[in-house]
Amino acid sequence: MFLPPLPSRPVSEAPPILVRGGRVIDPLRGFDAVGDVLLRGERVERISATPLPTTGLRVIDADGCLVCPGLIDPHVHLREPGGERKETIRTGSEAAIAGGFSMVACMPNTQPALDLPSLVDFVRLKAAEAGLARVRVVAAATVGREGERLAPMGAMARAGAVAFSDDGDGIASAMVMRRVLATCRSIDRPFLQHCQEATLTHEAVMNEGPLAAKLGLGGWPAVAEEIMFERDVRLNASIGCRYHAQHLSSAGSVEILRRAKAAGQPVSGEASPHHLLLTDAACDGWNTIAKVNPPLRTGADAEALRKAVVDGTIEVLATDHAPHTASEKGRDFSAAPFGCIGLESAVGMYGLALVKSGLMDWTSVIERMTVGPARLLGLLEAGFGRLFEGGPADVSVIDPDAAWKVEASNFRSRSRNSPFDGWTAHGRPVAVITQGRAFDLRTEWWRGAGAP
Ligand SMILES: [Zn+2]
Incomplete structure (x- = not known):
């Protein structure tokens, strides 16, 4: 349209x-x-x-x-540059407005990856041209998101990058990760991790379990997420960077987050509508729309995530809006890309998962869609995520x-x-x-x- x-x-x-x-x-x-x-x-x-x-x-x-304060989605994929058949900065920010969001933060796994100040500028200029939702840039921490050499993070922060992430991939090398955390700490930017230990997810396309076995699909264990999250918490203990675990999917990850916060670490976690409302059963019949990264897990995992949102362990609600074309999602399950869109259904789906269910009131849900994301991205001081005279x-x-x-x-x-x-x-x-x-x-x- x-x-x-x-x-x-x-x-x-x-x-x-x-x-x-x-x-x-x-x-x-x-x-x-x-x-x-x-x-x-x-x-x-x-x-x-x-x-x-x-x-x-x-x-x-x-x-x-x-x-309420303008809703902020701190995790979207706008696909531009390189993926304009799926989404553009303009259509993505239109979708944000249609979903009730005044601001989104876009991830750097574009082609090329957002790993240079000029690319941060490109996104900002395109967003300004669209003049719809505000768009903040999460830039790549490593060159080409390859997890090897650090990208010019300081220069990108000066160009306006509000956070860093290699989203789409976790940073595999502990040595590189340590340097990224230290750099984020020194330039006062948060690091947003896509927790995935890749050696455990080779050919994995859905949650490891009986359904994956029945469908003949590669299983993705929860520990692939947990092991990287746990590693990072330990690496960060002596660094103290603001560390954020994106799109948590498992009960085990919730426990890691709870423990790290109890120990006083500056750690936060994020949930997405699909991980709160769906289980791996949605993949039955080789339904590629339910193929997401990290995968949909069990009812017990979804329940643990909902509980963590309710008790405030998870302070940030995001969508991980991940557009893909119909032809890409029409491939067979193993070949189809990971991800689902979420911007335009997010409010109603959080309402369904958390308010209609009787778990929370709207004020608390809104807090996790405003205060949480604004604090994560360092925008609370500028008045975002809040509603007050002069703001x-x-x-x-x-x-x-x-x-x-x-x-x-x-x-x-x-x-x-x-x-x-x-x-x-x-x-x-x-x-x-x-x-x-x-x-x-x-x-x-x-x-x-x-x-x-
Ligand atoms: Zn991710």
Whole structure:
């Protein structure tokens, strides 16, 4: 689907935006009250318990909705450069807006990998040109993501990289890993690890277990994730870099995270909707849409992950939005690529897994989609992940009780590989304001702020 170009209108000329009559929530300071939020340019001007005048304002009706800090997805794959058939920076940031996110952080496993300052610039310029969600760059820690030589991390941090990762692969060499952690520590950036000990996952395509055996597919043991996570925690003990384990999949990993945090290490962990809601049973019938990395595991693993999100051991919810074309996912299971898309179903799927199930309230879910990611990426101090007068005008509006059917065919993403297609979601994003523009997802949102 191709949409008409958005009007390029300077922020200063756009009318101020009034988000009217919602339940305003700022999880970090425990703020929770019904009221109006007035946004002028790129700042929150006022949060008022009494209704504000609407003359000359673009009004977003938030009656019955949650008005919260702009949601941040710290783990997406925008595929550009090199994978534009799957997604582009523009279509990916459109998908982010459609999913209720004001900001995403993109991973460096593009072609070429984001391992130079010029490539960090490229992504930032493309994102600015699209003018949709804010895009922050997670740059490669090693040249070509090959795990051998360190990339120019300091120069990339100066170019705007907010974090480092070789996502798609774990860094195999303990010596290289140690140097990466020390470098991240010295330039004050977090390292985001894709925990996968590759010698244990040779030809592995789904969770090791009876179903993999039945389907005749290579099994991927949980210990492949856990052993690298454990190694890194030990390496980092004497370094103290901000270390983040991406897309955790196993109960064992939750235990490692819990122990490291109890020992006072600056460690965080992340969960994705598919690991909370699905098990390896979704792979039955050689269903390639359920082929993800790390793989979907057992019901006990999913339960341990949900518990860890509830008790705060896992502070960050992400999607690992990983677009692939229909023809790639149409290959046989062993040959199809890993990954599923998630941006446009995330709010509703987290609502289903955590709120409708009675495990959590929306405020806590929102905290893990705002405060957690902002803290991880070092953006909390700049006011992201929060909602307060004077802070950035990044706001998401969510209808907390909306039950709606996920229809991948209507997604803004260029890809359709959603394991939740046809599911009934709980909670729906209805508006996003970011970079001075308002997108009302219920109406003519593609016209953007300032449209007559
Ligand atoms: Zn990964």
